[in-house]
Amino acid sequence: MDQKELAALHAEAEAELKKIPGVVGVGYGLKEIGGKTTDQISFRVYVKEKRKPEDLxxxxxxxxxxxxxxTDVLVAPDITPVHCQDMDHHSPLTGGISISGFRTDSNNLYDNGTLGFFATLDGVSGPENVVLVSNNHVLTFGGASVGDTVYQPKFVEASGQISIVLDQEQRHPIGKINNAGTDGIHSYSYPSEAAADFFVDAATAKLDICISSWCNTNCGVSYKNEIRGLNIVGNSKLEDVTRVGQSDLGGNDYVVYKVGRxxxxxxxxxxxxxxxLGIGRLITIEATEADCEGILRFVEKGDSGSALVNAQNKLVGLVFAKSNSNPAIAYACHIHxxxxxLSITPITTANPPVGPAGQTLNDVEGVFTGINHTTEVRxxxxxxxKGAEIYQQILDHRQEVIALVNHRRPVTVAWHRSQGPTFLAHFVNNARDPLHLIPFEVEGITRDQMIRRMAEILIQHGSEALQQVIWSYFDEVMGFINSFDNLHEFVKQFEAMPGSDGLSDHSTLIEETVDVK
Known part of the structure; x- marks a missing residue:
């Protein structure tokens, strides 16, 4: 039988056999004899408990x-969602690394999971369309919801114990949850097949990518289509997306891989x-090789959200759980x-991101490529x-300042003669890398001279609302504009001020608002 016929037969068997009391679900896969998987295809009938025929x-x-x-009668598995952490920061971001919301469970333990893969949001323009994909139970752990920050944390080992680094400066924010997704049933129909219930445990977080036209580079986090250490015959990229269908099973093993924290x-x-499990169709995997610790298992806590990849580097699923009774067994959602x-398109070799979504620090020659600390300091x-208050002012006046600098000649001339582009470049580079210090003077122009001249010209040509904002902050800005050479140290002092009511350096305001050619 072909795929269409097998799918129809599976659906028929599922409907009929689930009418029998005690049957939880009906799978299609490999028959087990004496606890070992064989090569024989069977309808795997899952029951709450096995009973002798004479008792039925x-x-x-x-x-x-x-x-x-x-048929193969099996006890419905007892499972546990898997989640934990990677040890290191990574830049650019790849699949197979740790993510966390820095929230705790009832035992005050921080929970973490794995970044599965990257995708673009259907119908959304770049660069606001690039997301990471993981499990719903990973991204929403501890009550996290849409808009909450997702981090790529660092861990340290001491006396054999691994612990997360809680220092705010080491958290490495990489994006925000934009679709909390689901942890439940989703009806889906493959072409020419009847709809069926599938289990989906998935969510997305939008990456903090910021393409600046003044330097045409990514001022936020960077990513690439790669899974850490996947290395299937030398290839760690996702080549495409495919399904595991009934016609793929039987004969040779259907080999799959995953990389998790x-x-x-x-x-x-x-x-x-x-x-x-009676919760919708999913993929059941049996480990065939011992892991790096010599244990025959496919996943452990910490691996939730991992991409499930076949031997041709094609994405087939999203790992979400393990069996409590058999460490070799794991479970994944079907990818389609x-x-x-989620209304997404996975980023693969066959479907690369285009336009701004494809620009990353890793791709731009001569640009800082280490860990980018811009998102962290922001x-x-x-x-x-006070920071939130100032950021709102940025949002309110950003477009006007950009238009004046780019299209009003007196403002454009003042910006360049005041060494605005060069000062801005130093601020941006310092935000990325704290070791890059900000100079107090460029080509004979001091910071306070640049700020004063730009304030004057923007007041002359800007709207009344922009004029009021400049006047309200000008004196305080001039009081400390030459008091620091590192934004990270300045923000640390700002955080320590009583009530956190200190004023942000106006150069930071310029960095966020001026996006010049």
């Missing part, structure tokens, strides 16, 4: 086959693509229902009351 009514006995295909790269085979629910600044 004849009508409640599961048949030994269904329309010529053997806790167990890194593991190898296994698909043994079922049905519904063993995930894509459909998050710290915005965590204060």
């Amino acid at each position: 009514n004849p009508a409640d006995i599961i048949p030994k086959e269904y329309k010529g295909i053997p 806790r167990t890194s790269k593991t190898k296994g085979k698909v043994i079922d693509i049905g519904d063993p 229902p995930v894509i459909d629910f 998050e710290r600044f915005l965590s204060t009351r």
Whole structure:
């Protein structure tokens, strides 16, 4: 039978066999004998508990086959979601690394998961369309919701114990949750097949990418289509997206891999693509090789959200859980229902991002490529009351300042003669790398001279609202504009001020508002 016929037969068997009391779900995969997986295809019938035939009514006995295909009666697995952390910061970001919301559980323990892969939001223009994909139970842990920050944390080991680094400066914010997703059933129909219920545990967070036209580079986080250490015959990229269908099972093993924080790269085979838990169809994987610690398992806590990849480097699923009774067994969501629910297009070799979404620090020659601290310093600044107030002023006047600098000649001339582009470049580079200090003078022009001249010219040509903002902040800015050479140290002092009511350096305001050619 072809795929269409097999899918129809599976749906029929699922509907019929689930009528039998005690049947939780019906899968299609490899038969088990004596606890070991064989190569024989079967309908895997999952029950709450196994009972002897003599203890059942004849009508409640599961048949030994269904329309010529053997059945295999199995106890519905007991599972645990898997989540933990990676040890290091990464730049550019890749799949297979740790993410965290820095929230705690009832035991005051920080919970973390794995970044699966990157995608673009359907119908959204770049660079505001690039997201990371992981599990819903990873991104929403501890009550996190849309708009909350996602971090790529660092961990340290001491006396054999691994702990997360809580220092605010080491958290490495990389984006914000934009779709909390779901942890439940999603009805999906493959082409020419009837709709079926699939289990989806998935969510997205929008990456903090900021393409600046003045330097045509990414001032935010960078990413690339790669999974850390995947290395399938030398290839760590996602080449495309495909499904695991009924016609793919039987004969040779359907080999799959995943890379997660806790167990890194593991190898296994698909043994079922049905519904063993009564919660919707999913992919059941059995480990075929020991992991890096010598244990035969496919996942452990910390690996939730990992991309499930086949031997051709194609994305087939999203890992979300492990079996409590058998460490070799793990579970993943089918990828197409995930894509459909989230309205995304995975970034792969076959579907690369275009335009601004494709620009990353890693791709631009001569640009700082280490850990980018811009997002971190901005998050710290915005965590204060005064910082949030100033940021709102930025949003209110950003477009007007950009238009004046780019299109009003007196403003453009003043900006360049005051060494505005060069000062701005130093501020941006310092935001990225704290070791790059900001000079107090450029080509004979001091910072306070640049600020004074730009304030004067913007007051002359700007709106009444912009004039009022400049006058309200000017004196305080001039009082400390030459008091620091590092934004990170300045923000640290700002955070320590009583009530966090200190005023942000107006150069930071300029850095955020002026986006000049």
